[in-house]
Amino acid sequence: MKEIISVIRINKMNETKKVLSQAGYPSMTAKKVSGRGKKMSNIEVLSNLIDNGDLNTFEHQVVESITEKDRMLPKIMFMMVVADEDVENIVQLIIETNQTGSMGDGKIFVCDVDEAIRVRTSEHELDAI
Amino acid sequence: MKMIRAIVRPEKTSVILSELLDAGFPAATKIDVVGRGKQRGIKIGNVHYDELPKAMLMMVVNDEDKEDILKIIIKNAKTGSEGSFGDGKIFVTTVEDVYTISSGESVL
Numbered sequence: 001m002k003e004i005i006s007v008i009r010i011n012k013m014n015e016t017k018k019v020l021s022q023a024g025y026p027s028m029t030a031k032k033v034s035g036r037g038k039k040m041s042n043i044e045v046l047s048n049l050i051d052n053g054d055l056n057t058f059e060h061q062v063v064e065s066i067t068e069k070d071r072m073l074p075k076i077m078f079m080m081v082v083a084d085e086d087v088e089n090i091v092q093l094i095i096e097t098n099q100t101g102s103m104g105d106g107k108i109f110v111c112d113v114d115e116a117i118r119v120r121t122s123e124h125e126l127d128a129i
Numbered sequence: 130m131k132m133i134r135a136i137v138r139p140e141k142t143s144v145i146l147s148e149l150l151d152a153g154f155p156a157a158t159k160i161d162v163v164g165r166g167k168q169r170g171i172k173i174g175n176v177h178y179d180e181l182p183k184a185m186l187m188m189v190v191n192d193e194d195k196e197d198i199l200k201i202i203i204k205n206a207k208t209g210s211e212g213s214f215g216d217g218k219i220f221v222t223t224v225e226d227v228y229t230i231s232s233g234e235s236v237l
Contacts, residue, residue: 007158008230033187035158036146072146072159091228098230105231109132109189109224 001116001125002087004094006078006108007035012098013076019097020080025090027129028080034072037103075106081113081129130224130237132189133198136164137206137217139184145205146186152201154194160185168214183217189224191237 008016013030020028082090091108098105118128137145142159149157163180170179190198199219206216227237 002225006230031160033158033160036155038156075158077158077160087226091226095228095230095233099233101231103231105229107189107237108226108228108230110226111132111222111224 001081001113001129002084003079003081003111003113004087004090004108005111006094006098006106007033007075008078008094008098008106009100009104010074010076013078016078016094016097019093020090023089023093025080025082025086025093028078030079031077033075033077035075036072037107073104081116083126083129130189130227131192131195132187132222132224133195133202133219134222135186135202135206135217135219136162136183137186137202138208138215139182141206141208142184142186145202148201148205149188149198152197154188154190154198154201156188158187160187166215166218171215181215189227189237195221 010032017028020026078094080090087110091110094108115124116126116128117124135145139161146157146159149155162183162185164183165179165181170177170181172178186202188198199221202219208216226235228235229237
């Protein structure tokens with residue numbers, strides 16, 4: 001069994017849920033988290049834009065808010081435990097659904113799970129998921 | 130690749146995150162959690178608290194960066210020079226695969 005942990009955009013949550021349940025993988029756990037990635041806004045380019053007056057006042061505030069160095073953005077952390085052979089398929093579905101092509105789309109992590117137990121029946125491993 | 134999950138005091142997160150950023154490790158996820166440790170929570174007067182608010186910092190990093198990151202977290206999460214109960218724990222697990230959604234590639 002593998003655990004798939006992905007961090008995705010908040011507004012992609014419903015679509016991801018829909019796509020995965022249509023493909024036959026309905027079980028999941030999601031949590032609101034805040035995070036940041038490795039790509040930082042290029043402050044120089046943005047401040048040049050502000051100085052040149054290419055942006056109006058409202059946009060100025062937007063730019064200020066995204067250039068702050070270590071700002072954490074709200075994201076959804078999406079977790080599911082699945083059988084080994086489904087991992088490839090699910091990862092593809094998540095990528096297809098969440099890809100906008102720009103930075104901030106998120107990451108997917110795949111980890112190994114040693115044991116899974118269904119609380120109601122004490123079933124183990126694949127029977128439990 | 131390794132997943133580092135550090136459970137730390139919530140008031141320490143901003144200093145840890147900015148130190149990590151300065152050291153060149155910007156990527157991190159923060160989750161608010163509650164928990165208790167070996168001390169079974171704390172007792173103030175007659176009231177026993179065992180759901181203490183903590184922050185969990187999650188990072189997935191290359192194997193060679195692990196030690197540096199652990200050092201930074203430990204240094205900044207400690208309270209006082211000796212540290213004290215409730216400063217938190219760090220767990221490291223193996224991550225088998227990583228995908229970046231924007232490019233669809235299997236890189237960190």
